[in-house]
Amino acid sequence: MTSQSVPHLVAGTQSNYTVAKFGGTSVADFTAMNRCSDIICADSSVRIVTLSASAGVTNHLVELCNANLSPAQRQQHIDGVVAIQQAILAELTLDADLASGFNDTLNAFIQLASQVLTSSALHDELLSFGERLSSYLFTQVLRLKGLNAVRFDVRQVLKTDSQFGKATPNVAATAQAAQTLLIPKLAEQVIVTQGFIGSDAAGQTTTLGRGGSDYSAALLAEAINAKSVHIWTDVVGIFSTDPRLCSKATPIARLSFDEAAEMATFGAKVLHPATILPASRSHINVFVGSSREPQRGGTWIEREKTQQPGIRAVTQRKNQILLTLKSPEMLLASGFLARVFTILSEFNISVDLVTTSEISVAITLDNAANASRPELDQGCLDKLAEFCHVSVENNLTLVALIGSEIQLRQHEMNLMQVLSDFNIRLICHGASKHNLCFLVEQSESDNVVQAIHSRLLESDYAA
Numbered sequence: 001m002t003s004q005s006v007p008h009l010v011a012g013t014q015s016n017y018t019v020a021k022f023g024g025t026s027v028a029d030f031t032a033m034n035r036c037s038d039i040i041c042a043d044s045s046v047r048i049v050t051l052s053a054s055a056g057v058t059n060h061l062v063e064l065c066n067a068n069l070s071p072a073q074r075q076q077h078i079d080g081v082v083a084i085q086q087a088i089l090a091e092l093t094l095d096a097d098l099a100s101g102f103n104d105t106l107n108a109f110i111q112l113a114s115q116v117l118t119s120s121a122l123h124d125e126l127l128s129f130g131e132r133l134s135s136y137l138f139t140q141v142l143r144l145k146g147l148n149a150v151r152f153d154v155r156q157v158l159k160t161d162s163q164f165g166k167a168t169p170n171v172a173a174t175a176q177a178a179q180t181l182l183i184p185k186l187a188e189q190v191i192v193t194q195g196f197i198g199s200d201a202a203g204q205t206t207t208l209g210r211g212g213s214d215y216s217a218a219l220l221a222e223a224i225n226a227k228s229v230h231i232w233t234d235v236v237g238i239f240s241t242d243p244r245l246c247s248k249a250t251p252i253a254r255l256s257f258d259e260a261a262e263m264a265t266f267g268a269k270v271l272h273p274a275t276i277l278p279a280s281r282s283h284i285n286v287f288v289g290s291s292r293e294p295q296r297g298g299t300w301i302e303r304e305k306t307q308q309p310g311i312r313a314v315t316q317r318k319n320q321i322l323l324t325l326k327s328p329e330m331l332l333a334s335g336f337l338a339r340v341f342t343i344l345s346e347f348n349i350s351v352d353l354v355t356t357s358e359i360s361v362a363i364t365l366d367n368a369a370n371a372s373r374p375e376l377d378q379g380c381l382d383k384l385a386e387f388c389h390v391s392v393e394n395n396l397t398l399v400a401l402i403g404s405e406i407q408l409r410q411h412e413m414n415l416m417q418v419l420s421d422f423n424i425r426l427i428c429h430g431a432s433k434h435n436l437c438f439l440v441e442q443s444e445s446d447n448v449v450q451a452i453h454s455r456l457l458e459s460d461y462a463a
């Protein structure tokens with residue numbers, strides 16, 4: 001057993017601990033898990049390991065929430081989950097404590113997944129199995145490397161409200177639980193726990209939304225006063241744009257919290273958008289790198305502004321909805337926007353961009369394809385229609401330029417030249433110096449991003 005003594009944590013001050021999070025592809029199979037264990041062994045500050053479900057598992061679980069599956073389809077998804085676990089298990093012998101927990105969890109999964117589940121609470125219970133299973137297997141992989149690793153059920157600590165499918169964490173309750181249940185263990189052990197899941201005040205399982213494990217890692221880091229969160233994924237950091245779209249996209253070495261938050265919000269798929277919140281408010285540095293190629297470094301997201309002003313990246317987010325609300329009442333009337341936003345908030349709809357004219361307001365909403373619930377429901381539209389004319393446009397993409405101190409006049413010429421070839425539906429700039437956004441037709445958006453990247457971010461042109 002390697003000894004990894006670290007200074008004892010003094011409540012309220014930052015420790016030297018690191019929370020390391022490994023995404024689905026990083027724990028997809030035994031070989032991938034093994035690579036991750038090398039990363040952990042090389043860094044004795046890592047005391048909490050937050051895991052995703054092995055790649056593909058959560059997609060099966062989402063399918064299993066569908067009440068309309070035929071028995072054969074249901075069986076196929078159950079088998080899919082079991083096969084992924086068994087393939088890893090074939091390379092491992094679990095210690096007795098892990099074996100009994102793993103077997104019980106797998107059996108509980110099969111039992112629950114065999115039923116037609118209609119409540120959102122049960123859906124979250126079902127969705128939680130991916131992370132619960134991967135964490136048993138990964139604990140054993142760490143033990144093989146001689147680490148004093150224990151599996152910990154994060155639901156004891158990560159407390160949330162009861163909004164199943166997209167729960168909001170209770171930061172104070174989480175910190176309190178971490179203080180008693182987690183922090184005392186960290187001096188001696190490496191804690192292997194689950195991303196994505198938590199529990200409400202009644203102890204029911206909740207989830208933070210798809211991709212939520214990054215957020216979990218940042219929340220846990222905050223709860224234990226960690227100095228940094230390392231997000232290990234399958235790309236070598238955050239890129240200037242999606243490298244699959246632009247072969248000249250390059251990883252960004254440093255980003256400020258503001259820039260990173262904008263990038264995550266506006267579609268860079270690397271980080272769950274909420275991840276930056278706890279990190280930024282608690283001064284925790286975030287690193288994003290590839291568990292396949294840790295030697296290649298990655299992106300550091302930090303508080304310090306060491307960067308020159310300018311455009312750092314271009315992102316896109318597809319499947320946007322443009323909601324336009326029009327009413328003569330809006331003219332010189334007070335309270336119109338308040339009324340609109342009250343209704344949107346009643347339906348828990350989060351708004352991205354807003355532009356207004358004298359008698360109308362245009363609002364964009366995200367309608368992510370894999371979201372666990374639709375963003376815009378009919379009840380909300382009906383309520384809005386009581387006092388204004390409502391129109392809804394689909395199949396739009398939000399393209400965002402992200403950077404620091406973005407000033408339109410510096411880029412005006414290049415940008416206008418690029419955009420003149422496309423049909424731009426709405427432009428938004430000014431509320432933040434970190435972005436400049438516009439909506440385009442989905443069918444054109446890849447071309448828009450490529451044109452902007454080549455004109456504004458590739459070295460021949462970039463300022």
Ligand code: ASP
Nearest residue numbers: 052058196210211212213
């Ligand atoms: N397993 C969950 C998902 O696939 C959470 C995560 O990986 O971040 O969405």
Ligand code: MG
Nearest residue numbers: 023024211270
């Ligand atoms: Mg992810």
